[in-house]
Amino acid sequence: MSHPRPGQAARPSYGYIVSFHDLHPTPADFREEVLAGLLRTPKSLPPKFFYDRRGSELFDEICQLEEYYLTRVETGLLERHAAEMARFIGEEALLIEYGSGSGRKTRILLDHLPSLAAYVPVDISKEHLLAAATELAQAYPCLRVTPVCADYTREMEFPDFEEFFYRRRVVFFPGSTIGNFTPPEAEMFLRHAAEVARPGGLLLIGVDLKKDPTVIDAAYNDGQGVTAAFNLNLLQRINTELGADFDLRLFEHRAFYDPAHGRVEMHLVSRQAQTVHIGETAIPFAAGETIHTEDSYKYDLADFEQMAARTGWTRQMVWQDEQGYFAVGLFAVGQTFS
Ligand code: AVI
Numbered sequence: 001m002s003h004p005r006p007g008q009a010a011r012p013s014y015g016y017i018v019s020f021h022d023l024h025p026t027p028a029d030f031r032e033e034v035l036a037g038l039l040r041t042p043k044s045l046p047p048k049f050f051y052d053r054r055g056s057e058l059f060d061e062i063c064q065l066e067e068y069y070l071t072r073v074e075t076g077l078l079e080r081h082a083a084e085m086a087r088f089i090g091e092e093a094l095l096i097e098y099g100s101g102s103g104r105k106t107r108i109l110l111d112h113l114p115s116l117a118a119y120v121p122v123d124i125s126k127e128h129l130l131a132a133a134t135e136l137a138q139a140y141p142c143l144r145v146t147p148v149c150a151d152y153t154r155e156m157e158f159p160d161f162e163e164f165f166y167r168r169r170v171v172f173f174p175g176s177t178i179g180n181f182t183p184p185e186a187e188m189f190l191r192h193a194a195e196v197a198r199p200g201g202l203l204l205i206g207v208d209l210k211k212d213p214t215v216i217d218a219a220y221n222d223g224q225g226v227t228a229a230f231n232l233n234l235l236q237r238i239n240t241e242l243g244a245d246f247d248l249r250l251f252e253h254r255a256f257y258d259p260a261h262g263r264v265e266m267h268l269v270s271r272q273a274q275t276v277h278i279g280e281t282a283i284p285f286a287a288g289e290t291i292h293t294e295d296s297y298k299y300d301l302a303d304f305e306q307m308a309a310r311t312g313w314t315r316q317m318v319w320q321d322e323q324g325y326f327a328v329g330l331f332a333v334g335q336t337f338s
Pocket of ligand 1: 176
């Protein structure tokens with residue numbers, strides 16, 4: 001475990017959250033973005049809104065599904081190579097995780113990083129973020145945990161974290177969440193991450209790769225209907241938080257891999273012509289009309305590496321499973337890693 005530096009107080013021996021940075025990402029934006037998305041043609045909603053408390057729980061369930069290979073394969077890669085990853089990361093790093101979720105993958109890394117200066121989970125879902133951060137702080141009593149509630153899909157002013165000592169910033173972005181950005185958004189995110197990581201900083205990122213479309217299709221159309229419930233929960237959230245009157249029985253889940261765009265598209269399909277209300281606003285649906293709720297891009301590894309290079313990152317190492325389903329890449333800001 002890390003030692004207090006000169007002038008620094010010894011850490012208490014119980015799990016604790018040093019400070020919580022709430023950048024207040026949702027309430028106002030939610031109504032505005034939902035209305036804008038449902039009033040445009042074709043209708044669409046941003047996937048970041050899936051993650052209310054129920055949505056986050058359902059996503060955790062998705063991650064346990066046999067069909068959803070992404071979590072299983074990435075977790076396997078982290079378990080197998082965490083010691084090597086930790087050697088690259090080095091001592092007393094500041095680990096910043098975007099879209100931190102339930103933190104299972106984080107723990108694999110933390111187990112190999114006993115001298116970490118602090119762990120900074122960044123997530124849009126406040127309740128889930130605080131619950132996961134508290135649990136983690138309890139499980140790692142000597143770790144500083146500094147959660148940041150923010151919408152990292154938008155410009156954000158990142159806290160400077162100069163209140164404590166660290167040697168290097170490391171951005172951890174697992175789960176192939178990069179795939180939920182369009183390619184231009186992904187580039188923007190990678191540029192932002194390079195700014196946050198600063199020269200000498202690192203990026204450890206999970207990327208789902210192109211593969212047999214039937215494998216991908218199955219991952220987003222599981223037999224138990226968990227992904228369908230996750231998709232439909234977005235309408236439930238709009239009902240609960242915005243007083244809308246979506247009848248969930250009148251919408252169905254649709255997900256398919258589109259090889260031309262290299263992405264899974266997820267939609268909610270209106271089973272009949274109907275009008276839904278959000279407050280005073282009436283939203284008409286034709287029979288069969290869809291709300292496009294998510295894209296999940298699958299990358300060719302060489303293309304991803306080129307995108308990383310364009311956005312200020314130099315490849316250090318890439319770990320892949322035997323089937324070539326998934327990659328975990330380590331990149332450094334700027335030229336060379338020392
Ligand atoms: C969070 N993200 C990487 C998931 C994905 O695979 O695109 C979200 C998800 N959507 C449906 N299933 C899982």
